Amino acid sequence: MKSTILFFLGFLLIVSACKNPNADKVNVTVNSDTTNVDTMADVANDPPAAPVDSATMMKAWEAFVTPGPMHQMLAKGAGTWTGDVMMWMDPADPPETSKATITNKMALNGLYQLGDYKGTMMGQPFEGHSILAYDNAKKEFVNTWIDNMGSGVVIMRGTWNDGTKTLSLKGTQTDPVTGKDLSIREEWKMIDDNSFMMTMYGDSPMGEGEHKFMEGTFKRKM
Secondary structure, X not given: OHHXXXXXXXXXXXXXXXXXXXXXXXXXXXXXXXXXXXXXXXXXXXXXXXXXXXXXXHHHHHXXXXXXXXXXXXXXXXXXXXXXXXXXXXXOOOOEEEEEEXXXXXXOOOOEEEEEEEEEEOOEEEEEEEEEEEEOOOOEEEEEEEEOOOOOOEEEEEEEEOOOOEEEEEEEEEXXXXXXXXXXXXXXXXEEOOEEEEEEEEEOOOOOOEEEEEEEEEEEXX
């Protein structure tokens, strides 16, 4: 019972202090022991955000979920593409060459491009899956990538240059040796409606700076 009374005493003192705009802390004395009690002023000093009316909110949400010109551009990439790929484990060595296939399809009302990649790497089957989106609110592309040669998720963001017909993405991938992030970037250059070049660059795990580790030219499978 005593502890319950002390609890409510402390509670009432805190409420009283919150009503006093000039109070920062309240000294609560219990059994001759003085304890400082933080008030709400210590927790949140920033003023509350201005309320948004429902009409503005609905308009913003409709714009957020409605496919636009960038999504229409992504839709042009739907279909099956075959390509010749070069990969460099060491930039000083000749590249490893292989064949690859990319199958893209649009999903969720045309908002996302889902990609399936199949090829080989170091003589082993290589398979990857991507989700490429255009965020209407942030005005940027977002790409995620997973494959069977690792357990991490690559996340990249970037923009489209209509003049050069190039999508430039930057992000990070996990260094399996240290567990830290390594920078990575990717460029998709549309040659025409039926062909494109994909190039990937990344930091060397050995600390030797950025180098190109993958390049492929793909053509639409008719």
